Amino acid sequence: METSTFYVSLSMQDAAAAIDNEIIRGSVSGTLTDRFVVNHPDGKHCLLSVYEKHFVRAGNRLTLTVTLDNFFGYTRVHTTGSGGGGMLRIDFGAASSFTQSVVRILSPYMIQV
DSSP states (O other), X not given: OEEXXXXXXXXXXXXXXHHHIIIIITOXXXXXEEEEEEEOTTSOEEEEEEEEEEEXXXXXXXXXXXXXXXXXXXXXXXXXXXEOSGGGTOOTTHHHHHHHHHHHHHGGGEEXX
């Protein structure tokens, strides 16, 4: 399992659109399997997206969970990649690559908080 947490200057909607564009539209096997939005009464939001993609080096499909929230006035991004590798759970770096794809997509917008 590979995780990453960082902040971006984009809105949650723009960050989600950038990720969708790369993983779903920019890939043959990438799909969005689920998206869930939690709305807080004070106007803050949390967006949870689960993506799935086939990785040849892992020998099967991997999942990427991306959580976006604006609880602190900035868009926080948390990613977790997992799956692949069969019974031995060896994915040959595919989960890390899947997780790092979000870092690569959003790196021009990263900010220090």
